[in-house]
Amino acid sequence: xxxxxxxxxxxxxxxxxxxxxxxxxxxxxxxxxxxxxxxxxxxxxxxxxxxxxxxxxxxxxxxxxxxxxxxxxxxxxxxxxxxxxxxxxxxxxxxxxxxxxxxxxxxxxxxxxxxxxxxxxxxxxxxxxxxxxxxxxxxxxxxxxxxxxxxxxxxxxxxxxxxxxxxxxxxxxxxxxxxxxxxxxxxxxxxxxxxxxxxxxxxxxx
Amino acid sequence: xxxxxxxxxxxxxxxxxxxxxxxxxxxxxxxxxxxxxxxxxxxxxxxxxxxxxxxxxxxxxxxxxxxxxxxxxxxxxxxxxxxxxxxxxxxxxxxxxxxxxxxxxxxxxxxxxxxxxxxxxxxxxxxxxxxxxxxxxxxxxxxxxxxxxxxxxxxxxxxxxxxxxxxxxxxxxxxxxxxxxxxxxxxxxxxxxxxxxxxxxxxxxx
Amino acid sequence: xxxxxxxxxxxxxxxxxxxxxxxxxxxxxxxxxxxxxxxxxxxxxxxxxxxxxxxxxxxxxxxxxxxxxxxxxxxxxxxxxxxxxxxxxxxxxxxxxxxxxxxxxxxxxxxxxxxxxxxxxxxxxxxxxxxxxxxxxxxxxxxxxxxxxxxxxxxxxxxxxxxxxxxxxxxxxxxxxxxxxxxxxxxxxxxxxxxxxxxxxxxxxx
Amino acid sequence: xxxxxxxxxxxxxxxxxxxxxxxxxxxxxxxxxxxxxxxxxxxxxxxxxxxxxxxxxxxxxxxxxxxxxxxxxxxxxxxxxxxxxxxxxxxxxxxxxxxxxxxxxxxxxxxxxxxxxxxxxxxxxxxxxxxxxxxxxxxxxxxxxxxxxxxxxxxxxxxxxxxxxxxxxxxxxxxxxxxxxxxxxxxxxxxxxxxxxxxxxxxxxx
DNA sequence: CATGAATGAGAATTCATTCAT
DNA sequence: AATGAATGAATTCTCATTCAT
Numbered sequence: 001x002x003x004x005x006x007x008x009x010x011x012x013x014x015x016x017x018x019x020x021x022x023x024x025x026x027x028x029x030x031x032x033x034x035x036x037x038x039x040x041x042x043x044x045x046x047x048x049x050x051x052x053x054x055x056x057x058x059x060x061x062x063x064x065x066x067x068x069x070x071x072x073x074x075x076x077x078x079x080x081x082x083x084x085x086x087x088x089x090x091x092x093x094x095x096x097x098x099x100x101x102x103x104x105x106x107x108x109x110x111x112x113x114x115x116x117x118x119x120x121x122x123x124x125x126x127x128x129x130x131x132x133x134x135x136x137x138x139x140x141x142x143x144x145x146x147x148x149x150x151x152x153x154x155x156x157x158x159x160x161x162x163x164x165x166x167x168x169x170x171x172x173x174x175x176x177x178x179x180x181x182x183x184x185x186x187x188x189x190x191x192x193x194x195x196x197x198x199x200x201x202x203x204x205x206x
Numbered sequence: 207x208x209x210x211x212x213x214x215x216x217x218x219x220x221x222x223x224x225x226x227x228x229x230x231x232x233x234x235x236x237x238x239x240x241x242x243x244x245x246x247x248x249x250x251x252x253x254x255x256x257x258x259x260x261x262x263x264x265x266x267x268x269x270x271x272x273x274x275x276x277x278x279x280x281x282x283x284x285x286x287x288x289x290x291x292x293x294x295x296x297x298x299x300x301x302x303x304x305x306x307x308x309x310x311x312x313x314x315x316x317x318x319x320x321x322x323x324x325x326x327x328x329x330x331x332x333x334x335x336x337x338x339x340x341x342x343x344x345x346x347x348x349x350x351x352x353x354x355x356x357x358x359x360x361x362x363x364x365x366x367x368x369x370x371x372x373x374x375x376x377x378x379x380x381x382x383x384x385x386x387x388x389x390x391x392x393x394x395x396x397x398x399x400x401x402x403x404x405x406x407x408x409x410x411x412x
Numbered sequence: 413x414x415x416x417x418x419x420x421x422x423x424x425x426x427x428x429x430x431x432x433x434x435x436x437x438x439x440x441x442x443x444x445x446x447x448x449x450x451x452x453x454x455x456x457x458x459x460x461x462x463x464x465x466x467x468x469x470x471x472x473x474x475x476x477x478x479x480x481x482x483x484x485x486x487x488x489x490x491x492x493x494x495x496x497x498x499x500x501x502x503x504x505x506x507x508x509x510x511x512x513x514x515x516x517x518x519x520x521x522x523x524x525x526x527x528x529x530x531x532x533x534x535x536x537x538x539x540x541x542x543x544x545x546x547x548x549x550x551x552x553x554x555x556x557x558x559x560x561x562x563x564x565x566x567x568x569x570x571x572x573x574x575x576x577x578x579x580x581x582x583x584x585x586x587x588x589x590x591x592x593x594x595x596x597x598x599x600x601x602x603x604x605x606x607x608x609x610x611x612x613x614x615x616x617x618x
Numbered sequence: 619x620x621x622x623x624x625x626x627x628x629x630x631x632x633x634x635x636x637x638x639x640x641x642x643x644x645x646x647x648x649x650x651x652x653x654x655x656x657x658x659x660x661x662x663x664x665x666x667x668x669x670x671x672x673x674x675x676x677x678x679x680x681x682x683x684x685x686x687x688x689x690x691x692x693x694x695x696x697x698x699x700x701x702x703x704x705x706x707x708x709x710x711x712x713x714x715x716x717x718x719x720x721x722x723x724x725x726x727x728x729x730x731x732x733x734x735x736x737x738x739x740x741x742x743x744x745x746x747x748x749x750x751x752x753x754x755x756x757x758x759x760x761x762x763x764x765x766x767x768x769x770x771x772x773x774x775x776x777x778x779x780x781x782x783x784x785x786x787x788x789x790x791x792x793x794x795x796x797x798x799x800x801x802x803x804x805x806x807x808x809x810x811x812x813x814x815x816x817x818x819x820x821x822x823x824x
Numbered sequence: 825c826a827t828g829a830a831t832g833a834g835a836a837t838t839c840a841t842t843c844a845t
Numbered sequence: 846a847a848t849g850a851a852t853g854a855a856t857t858c859t860c861a862t863t864c865a866t
Contacts, residue, residue: 009826025325027233031861041827043863052861115321119231159392160400163378167401171373171380178324186365194366195373202408215850237836247852252837421829437737439645443857453831458858527733530796531643571804572812579789579813584781586789598777606778607785614820627847649840659848661842670840827866835859842852 010048012038014062017055021112026056026119056116060123063113064130066106088149089200092142096169096192107177139165154203161203168195216254218244220268223261227318232262232325262322266329269312269319270336294355295406298348302375302398313383345371360409367409374401422460424450426474429467433524438468438531468528472535475518475525476542500561501612504554508581508604519589551577565615573615580607628666630656632680635673639730644674644737674734678741681731682748684724706767707818710760714787714810725795757783771821779821786813 016038020029031052035042049055079094103110117124139162156164172195176188222244226235237258241248255261285300309316323330345368362370378401382394428450432441443464447454461467491506515522529536551574568576584607588600634656638647649670653660667673697712721728735742757780774782790813794806 023325025231025233027231028325030859042861043828044826046862047825111324115231115324118321119229119234156400156404160397163381163392163397164374164401164404167374167377167381168370169373169377171375171377172369174377175369175373186369191366191369194362195370198362198370198408199404200408201410202404202406204407236834238834248836249838249853250851253850256837258836435737437643437645437733439643440737442855444855454857455832455859456830459829462858464857527736530729530733531641531646568812568816572809575790575793575804575809576786576813576816579787579793580782580785581789583785583787583789583792587781587785598781603778603781606774607782610774610782610820611816612820613822614816614818616819648838660840661849662847664841665846827864829863829865831861831863833859833861836857838856839854840852842850843848844850845848 009038009040009044013040013045013048013055014058018059018108018112021056021059021116022108026052026112026116053120056112056120056123059109059112060126063106063109064126066109089196092200093192093196095142096196097189099169100173100188100192103173104177152205154205156203164202165199168199215244215246215250219246219251219254219261220264224265224314224318227262227265227322228314232318232322259326262318262326262329265315266319266332269315270332295402298406299398299402301348302402303395305375306379306394306398309379310383317383358411360411362409370408371405374405421450421452421456425452425457425460425467426470430471430521430524433468433471433528434520438524438528465532468532468535471521472525472538475521476538501608504612505604505608507554508608509601511581512585512600512604515585516589523589564617566617568615576614577611580611627656627658627662631658631663631666631673632676636677636726636730639674639677639734640726644670644730644734671738674730674738674741677727677730678744681724681727682744684727707814710818711810711814713760714814715807717787718791718806718810721791722795770823772823774821782820783817786817 013034017029017034020034020037023029024033031045032042034055035045038045045055049058075098076095079098080091083091083094113123113127117127139158142165143158143161172191176191219240223235223240226240226243229235230239235258237251238248240261241251244251251261255264281304282301285304286297289297289300319329319333323333345364348371349364349367378397382397425446429441429446432446432449435441436445441464443457444454446467447457450457457467461470487510488507491510492503495503495506525535525539529539551570554577555570555573584603588603631652635647635652638652638655641647642651649663650660652673653663656663663673667676693716694713697716698709701709701712731741731745735745757776760783761776761779790809794809
């Protein structure tokens with residue numbers, strides 16, 4: 001019970017911090033504003049996090065977990081299995097849409113991590129480690145299925161495919177989610193259709 | 207002469223600020239560190255910039271100029287003209303390489319602006335205004351040449367082409383320059399080759 | 413309790429500020445000196461007053477309250493009633509003595525306000541508003557009683573009487589309290605006697 | 619010639635300083651603003667005055683001279699002689715009007731001195747010394763003429779007369795010049811008439 | 825456990841003064 | 846003599862952190 005209450009408070013602080021960090025950046029955020037946003041007293045924060053920097057570390061740790069969820073192979077695997085009979089590009093579209101939704105859901109936290117990473121080596125290290133660990137696997141999943149038709153597709157190697165695919169995917173995600181573009185223009189499904197079609201067409205042998 | 211001296215100092219401060227902003231982020235950067243980096247007294251900064259925020263605005267203004275240089279149509283135009291007889295994909299590779307070099311050269315400033323933009327509405331506004339103004343024009347240049355062969359290429363419209371192309375290009379640029387990937391793995395020329403080949407192959411009719 | 417503590421601190425700061433302002437003037441006073449005088453940390457000041465200027469505003473607000481006390485009609489009224497049978501000049505002497513004591517008690521704050529007013533329009537406005545509101549009333553009290561004997565006194569009008577009376581009264585107060593004169597020369601009661609006698613004699617018909 | 623130019627510059631600085639001191643107070647005034655007001659470079663000020671405080675001292679010295687002019691007995695003497703046949707109250711009115719004009723002319727400088735005096739002991743000392751030296755003389759001039767008619771006037775002594783007269787006079791001057799009252803209400807001549815009538819009537823034997 | 829008043833180190837900013845030109 | 850760029854000590858103000866209640 002007591003533990004539950006403590007957990008609740010910590011969660012309120014965490015969410016408030018995340019919100020304020022996302023809005024102002026870590027440095028410009030004040031613990032006072034976080035406390036207000038969380039609806040707790042200023043001192044309460046320091047019962048759950050030793051320092052302000054510690055909150056950021058907490059965010060990172062949470063992010064790592066979210067990242068696992070984000071790069072959640074079970075759901076990707078499930079998509080592949082459930083649509084085994086469909087052509088590869090159709091499957092990929094479903095995967096990308098699934099990824100987009102996961103990304104969008106965790107965008108807040110991603111944004112904070114990506115911005116702060118640059119300035120905090122420890123955060124950077126945690127992130128890169130996590131990335132290396134997962135990134136390859138996502139592509140391997142894709143490649144596994146591409147490799148089967150090696151007569152049909154160009155032989156580009158994982159690295160190159162990875163560059164192209166992730167560039168397109170994340171480039172598009174960021175453009176959409178950062179409000180760089182007018183938001184409502186093209187629905188995400190349509191955009192994925194176009195981008196995957198070009199990608200797939202692009203890697204075809206000719 | 208006197209003017210020259212003042213300009214020199216302002217430039218020293220500007221460059222120092224850019225460096226410190228890039229290293230620590232705007233909020234975490236201190237004017238003391240900027241002053242030290244610039245090799246001037248703390249007070250000197252405020253002879254040239256009213257406030258710390260004003261330095262960032264100065265960086266933005268400089269960026270806008272760099273951006274003009276970056277989206278420098280003269281050099282693009284020149285590439286196109288000088289290589290008129292070459293196939294479109296070859297020309298595009300040259301353009302992208304040119305863009306990459308311009309981007310790399312101004313990466314420091316671009317990075318600062320792109321990151322800080324999120325937290326400063328005034329900077330964001332200045333940037334978006336500039337982007338809208340230029341972005342379309344770059345693509346138009348490309349399209350002009352693609353349109354000629356409309357039997358050969360898919361009819362995708364400027365918007366879609368723009369999304370795909372800028373996603374790939376900037377996605378790749380950021381991946382390379384942010385040190386997200388091991389830096390030196392593939393030479394940029396090779397990477398551009400691959401990416402443009404896929405893009406071009408991708409937009410072909412079939 | 414908690415409220416009491418906060419109020420105490422604010423009061424300590426207020427009194428310290430008043431003292432330092434009176435000694436050095438607003439501009440030359442430093443928040444560091446105020447903090448030391450108040451026996452609090454430098455930062456504590458800014459928990460209670462947003463800015464240094466705000467402390468002055470606080471002093472003004474306090475002054476306005478003191479002013480009410482200063483121009484306290486209840487005590488004037490009481491003097492009048494308690495001495496109803498005495499001649500008017502005797503009553504007036506008592507009133508002026510009462511005023512002098514009130515003025516002397518609040519001299520510190522009055523001095524700060526009167527001096528700083530010149531440089532701060534907002535303070536000036538607050539003050540004038542208060543003055544207009546009260547000044548007339550004091551004179552009306554006096555006039556009420558003078559009017560009865562209109563055969564005896566010159567018909568000078570409130571404005572002129574007000575000028576003469578306040579000039580004499582405040583001129584004398586300032587001379588005494590500013591140490592412009594050797595301080596202890598004539599006792600205040602004697603001085604009031606003389607001044608009121610002349611005033612009263614002066615407004616007699618002849 | 620060169621000397622003349624230097625004197626001119628010093629005078630420009632002096633007048634600018636006086637203006638800025640009067641507007642902002644000594645502490646809040648900046649040498650930069652004084653320089654701008656004077657139309658000289660910031661550094662130039664320090665060729666004529668060693669420090670900012672030194673400018674204030676310069677103002678004081680000037681004030682002492684002005685004060686001599688202000689308490690200028692030649693002009694008072696002249697008024698008395700020129701109007702020998704007129705009644706005393708008429709003469710006094712002329713004198714007070716003359717004083718008011720002198721005071722108004724030097725009000726700027728008086729204001730600065732009176733405010734700063736409190737915070738600078740050296741200025742205070744110079745001022746008090748000067749005051750003592752002159753004040754009595756003015757009254758003596760008046761008394762000389764009052765004494766003649768000692769049957770007609772009360773025997774009040776120089777001190778008491780001085781208090782009453784200067785209180786009325788300066789009280790009125792300050793009220794007028796500080797903009798405490800609505801400025802245009804009563805013309806100064808009319809106000810002097812009333813105040814002197816009351817004063818004179820007030821000191822009559824009865 | 826939670827609070828919020830108090831702290832004080834540190835950051836931004838100001839400004840009198842100096843000095844090379 | 847005059848200039849105005851540069852200085853840096855002093856000042857206002859901020860905010861993470863502590864601790865008595």
